Amino acid sequence: MRLVRLAVAILLAAIARPAGAAPATGLPVGDLYAVARSFEAQPLPERPAWATDPAPPLLSFAWMSDFHLDGGERTAMIRAACHTVRDLIRPDLVVFTGDNCSWDPPAGGARARLPQAQRRHLAFRDFIAAELGLPAVVLPGDNWPWDFEKVFGPSRFSFHAAGLHLVFLSPDRRAPSPEGCSRFDPPTWEWLEKDLEANRDRPTLVFSHENLIPPTFLDAPRLLQVLHRHPQVLATFTGHLHLDLEFRRQGLVHLLCPAFAAGGRPGFKTVALYPDRLVVNTWEQDQGRGAFVSTLKWQRIDIPEGPLRRALAPLDRSRLLREGRREMPATPMIRDESLAARQGDLLPGLFQFMMEKGLETLLPATAP
Numbered sequence: 001m002r003l004v005r006l007a008v009a010i011l012l013a014a015i016a017r018p019a020g021a022a023p024a025t026g027l028p029v030g031d032l033y034a035v036a037r038s039f040e041a042q043p044l045p046e047r048p049a050w051a052t053d054p055a056p057p058l059l060s061f062a063w064m065s066d067f068h069l070d071g072g073e074r075t076a077m078i079r080a081a082c083h084t085v086r087d088l089i090r091p092d093l094v095v096f097t098g099d100n101c102s103w104d105p106p107a108g109g110a111r112a113r114l115p116q117a118q119r120r121h122l123a124f125r126d127f128i129a130a131e132l133g134l135p136a137v138v139l140p141g142d143n144w145p146w147d148f149e150k151v152f153g154p155s156r157f158s159f160h161a162a163g164l165h166l167v168f169l170s171p172d173r174r175a176p177s178p179e180g181c182s183r184f185d186p187p188t189w190e191w192l193e194k195d196l197e198a199n200r201d202r203p204t205l206v207f208s209h210e211n212l213i214p215p216t217f218l219d220a221p222r223l224l225q226v227l228h229r230h231p232q233v234l235a236t237f238t239g240h241l242h243l244d245l246e247f248r249r250q251g252l253v254h255l256l257c258p259a260f261a262a263g264g265r266p267g268f269k270t271v272a273l274y275p276d277r278l279v280v281n282t283w284e285q286d287q288g289r290g291a292f293v294s295t296l297k298w299q300r301i302d303i304p305e306g307p308l309r310r311a312l313a314p315l316d317r318s319r320l321l322r323e324g325r326r327e328m329p330a331t332p333m334i335r336d337e338s339l340a341a342r343q344g345d346l347l348p349g350l351f352q353f354m355m356e357k358g359l360e361t362l363l364p365a366t367a368p
Contacts, residue, residue, distance in 0.1 A: 037264055039357075040244040041282060043296035051279050051298045057272035059162035059315050060091040064268040065209075065239030066141070066259030067096070069124060071103040077285065078260050081268060082131035084283065084292040089270055092161070092315060094134050097239040097257060098141025098170075098209030100124045120144050121151035135320055140170050140333070141209040141239065142179060142217075149330040156188055157327035158195050161320065162273055163312035165202040165232075167195060170209065171217065173334035180346050181339035182210065182217045189226070191328050196230040198326075201307040204233045205278075211238045213247040213254040215349035218342060227252060232308055234278070235301050244269075244282055246299055249356075253301050255280065267292070275312055277302050 062085045067078055085094060101124035104116050111119060121144075128136055140148040140155055148155055148170075155170035169192070174182035184192075196204070210217040212224050213236075227233045228250055235253040242259035244267065258267035267284035282297035303309050316323055 037243060040264065041246055041297045041299060044298055045296070047296065048298055048300075050277065050300055051281070053272075053274050053279075055274075057274055057279075058312055059164060059273040060089075061161075061271050062089060062091045062094045062268060063097070063237060063257055063271055064094060064260075065097040065257035066099040066242055066261050067101065067124075068099055068143070068259070068261035069101040069103050069127060071105055071123075074260065077266060077290070079131050080290065081260065081266065081283075081285070081292050082128065085268070086132050086134060089283075091134065091270065092317070093320065094128075094132060094136045095207060095237070096128075096136065096138045097207055097237060098139050098145075099143045099239060099259075099261070100138065100141065101127070102144055103127075115147055117144065117146040118150050121148055125151055137166075137168060137207075137321065139168055139207060139209055142174065142182065145170070145174070145333045146335075147332070149332055153330045154327040155330075155333075156191065157325065158199075159321055159326075160202065160324035162315040163202060164273055165199045165204040165324070167192070167204060167206045168208070169206065169223075171219070171333070172331070173336040173339065175337055175340040176335055178340060178343050180210065180217045181336075181343055183219050183336075183339065184223075188328065189222075191326075192226060195326055196226070196233070199324075200230065200232050202232060202311045203303050203308040204230070205235050205237060206233060207237045209238060210240050211254070211256060212236050213249055214241075214353040215346065216240060218339065218345055221349055224252075234303065244297065247357075253299075255299065258282065258284070267295075270294075273312070275303075275309060276305075 064081070069075065069078060085091065101120045103123045104119050105123055107119060111122065138152045156168065158165060158167040171182035172185040172188055206227060210220070212220045215221055227236070231251065233252065235255060237255050237257065239257045239259065241256055242261060242264055243256055244258040244264065245256040247254040257269055258264055260266045265284050267282055270281050270283065272279045278301040280299040280301070282295050283292050284295050285291070286293050
C-alpha cells in the first residue's frame with residue numbers, strides 16, 4: 001500500500017469507534033484499512049423520497065475510478081461492471097477519475113514499437129470502447145500517467161452538460177515516486193481561475209484523481225482555497241483512496257469513488273441531475289452472484305435557489321462533451337524528481353484532517 005493511502009487509513013483508524021472494535025494501535029495494515037472502511041458511506045434504511053423523481057433527470061452519468069486494469073483475473077469483474085453501466089443503467093456519459101490501466105497486452109506491428117506507457121492508455125481506450133461503447137471522459141491517475149496525452153488528449157478541460165459545468169483537472173508535474181508529490185504549473189492556475197470566473201452562474205463540479213479532503217497531493221490546500229472563492233462549485237469528485245467516502249467542508253461536498261482494486265468492495269457510482277439537486281448512488285458487486293447492483297447508499301447534493309438552478313436546461317445531446325468546452329493544450333506530464341523531497345509537506349494537512357474528523361466523531365453536534 002502506498003504511503004499516503006496508508007497514512008489516511010491510520011488516521012481514520014485512530015479515530016474510528018465501531019462497535020466492539022479493538023484499539024487501532026498495532027493492527028496490521030489490512031486491519032487498519034478495514035477500520036478505515038467503517039467511515040465509508042452507509043446504506044440508508046430505505047430509498048429516500050428525494051432519490052426518486054417522476055421526471056427523468058436532465059443528465060445522468062456513471063462515475064468509475066481506479067480500475068487498475070491488468071488483464072488478469074479481475075478483468076471479468078471489471079467487464080461485468082462496464083456491461084451493467086452499458087446495458088442496465090445507460091447513462092449519458094461515463095467519467096473515469098484515474099489509475100486506469102497497468103495492462104500492456106501483447107502487440108504487434110506499429111503498436112509494438114510505441115512506448116509501454118502509451119500502449120497502456122491504448123489498451124484502456126480499446127477496453128472501454130469494446131465493453132462500454134458510451135461517451136467517456138478520462139483522467140489520468142498517479143499510477144501510469146505518462147503519455148496520457150498521446151491517446152486521450154488534454155487532461156485539464158471543462159464543458160457544460162444540461163447547464164451543469166464540469167471541470168477536469170490533472171497535475172502538470174509529479175515525482176515518479178513517492179505518492180502525492182504532484183503540482184499544477186502557473187498556466188493551469190490561471191486557466192482554472194478564468195474558467196471558474198466565466199461560469200459563476202452555473203452549478204459546477206470538479207473532477208480529479210487525488211483528493212482534496214483528505215489532502216493527498218501537494219497542491220490540495222491551494223486548490224481548496226480557489227474553489228472556496230467560487231461558491232458555484234458544489235462538489236469535488238475524486239478516486240485514489242479506494243474508499244466510498246463523503247466529507248462536507250465549508251459548503252463543499254467531497255465525494256470519493258470506490259474502486260476495482262484493493263481496499264474495499266468493488267463498485268462505482270451513478271449521478272443524476274435534477275432541477276434542484278444531484279442524486280448519487282453507489283453500485284457494488286453482489287458477492288454471491290458477482291453482478292453489480294444498486295445499493296441503499298444514496299447521497300444528495302443540493303443546488304441553491306437562484307441563478308444556479310436557472311442555468312439548468314435539457315441536455316443537448318448533439319453537443320455532448322463539446323458545449324462550452326474550454327481546454328488547455330495536451331502536454332506531457334512532467335517527471336519532476338525534485339518534488340519527491342516534499343512528501344513531508346503532506347503531513348500537516350493530513351493531521352489537520354485527522355483533528356477535524358476526530359472532533360466530528362467525538363462531538364458530532366459541532367461538526368461543520
